[in-house]
Amino acid sequence: MSPGIPAPDFTLHSTPDQTVSLRDFRGRPVILAFYPADWSPVCGDQMALYNEILSEFQRYDAELLGISVDGVWSHLAFTEQRKLHFPLLADFEPKGAVARRYGVYRDGEGTTERALFVIDGDGIVRWSYVSPIGVNPGADGILRALEGLGKGKR
Amino acid sequence: MSKKRDAAVLAVPVGDDDHFQGPADAAVTLVEYGDFECPHCRRAYPIVKEVQRRLGPRLRFVFRHFPLKEVHVHAEHAAEVAEAAGAQGKFWVMHDRLFERQFALEDDNLIEYAAELGLDAARVARELAAHIYKAQVRDDFMSGVRSGVNGTPTFFINGVRYDASWDADPLAAALEVA
Numbered sequence: 061m062s063p064g065i066p067a068p069d070f071t072l073h074s075t076p077d078q079t080v081s082l083r084d085f086r087g088r089p090v091i092l093a094f095y096p097a098d099w100s101p102v103c104g105d106q107m108a109l110y111n112e113i114l115s116e117f118q119r120y121d122a123e124l125l126g127i128s129v130d131g132v133w134s135h136l137a138f139t140e141q142r143k144l145h146f147p148l149l150a151d152f153e154p155k156g157a158v159a160r161r162y163g164v165y166r167d168g169e170g171t172t173e174r175a176l177f178v179i180d181g182d183g184i185v186r187w188s189y190v191s192p193i194g195v196n197p198g199a200d201g202i203l204r205a206l207e208g209l210g211k212g213k214r
Numbered sequence: 215m216s217k218k219r220d221a222a223v224l225a226v227p228v229g230d231d232d233h234f235q236g237p238a239d240a241a242v243t244l245v246e247y248g249d250f251e252c253p254h255c256r257r258a259y260p261i262v263k264e265v266q267r268r269l270g271p272r273l274r275f276v277f278r279h280f281p282l283k284e285v286h287v288h289a290e291h292a293a294e295v296a297e298a299a300g301a302q303g304k305f306w307v308m309h310d311r312l313f314e315r316q317f318a319l320e321d322d323n324l325i326e327y328a329a330e331l332g333l334d335a336a337r338v339a340r341e342l343a344a345h346i347y348k349a350q351v352r353d354d355f356m357s358g359v360r361s362g363v364n365g366t367p368t369f370f371i372n373g374v375r376y377d378a379s380w381d382a383d384p385l386a387a388a389l390e391v392a
Contacts (some may be wrong), residue, residue, distance in 0.1 A: 099336070104362065108284065109359075109365065110281055111284045142284075143285070198359070198363065199359050200225075200359060200361065201291035203360070
């Protein structure tokens with residue numbers, strides 16, 4: 061999924077009775093953070109870091125969406141336990157379908173890559189990064205990409 | 215422009231505003247981004263002391279705040295109190311005290327430590343209540359985010375992120391060759 065390509069739209073559950081669609085955020089930047097699984101310690105660190113810097117993302121009016129193949133009940137428990145303040149989406153049924161459309165599904169493992177996408181207000185992918193699976197990619201790349209949006213056509 | 219990640223480097227070079235131990239012109243500078251409530255940082259604390267002993271005046275050690283306050287609810291106030299102690303010339307004794315008493319970091323505890331360490335505890339309490347050093351702690355945190363810090367502790371040796379083991383032997387060895 062290279063920069064300049066329209067981001068595939070999707071609708072996924074964020075809680076047992078709520079769904080989130082990418083198009084809901086048209087007009088604002090969106091950060092998609094695919095991660096392999098709730099509860100694994102590395103993921104916890106990555107989501108914990110993003111949780112700390114939500115206010116920085118909000119400076120760019122950007123919405124952060126975490127996505128994994130875990131189900132809504134796992135996401136709910138994980139969100140509560142880690143006190144996360146952003147939605148986690150369940151790419152659960154059909155499993156990994158959204159990750160596949162973004163080219164970040166790992167067939168052998170049955171999980172997504174640890175992949176980041178920054179999508180602009182027009183729904184165009186402007187930056188992406190796939191991290192080695194065991195490595196927390198941090199947030200510096202996301203922040204640079206959000207800064208770059210301001211200097212582009214928007 | 216999708217880009218490959220280069221080796222992470224310090225976005226904000228070590229400067230006069232930093233708390234450091236060791237000579238300013240030391241051959242090697244070790245920077246830690248740490249959180250006083252983080253158990254891994256607690257484990258790193260005596261290890262850093264050990265490598266400081268081994269390298270002596272060849273090493274300058276810098277501590278910057280990276281409080282993960284959503285998971286460590288006392289970490290931000292602890293960092294602010296360390297800065298308040300720093301304003302009275304006692305950053306490092308407070309830094310040590312906070313790691314040694316990591317199990318007790320309520321606001322009352324923090325003020326107690328200030329009194330025990332011979333600080334003007336009333337002033338520390340006032341400065342904590344007014345969050346005088348909150349922005350400074352946040353500046354450290356954001357400089358860490360910009361530098362690719364993604365958890366605690368994260369170390370930088372001469373400005374480049376050190377991703378290998380920070381047990382005493384490998385860390386000292388990396389510092390020796392830096």
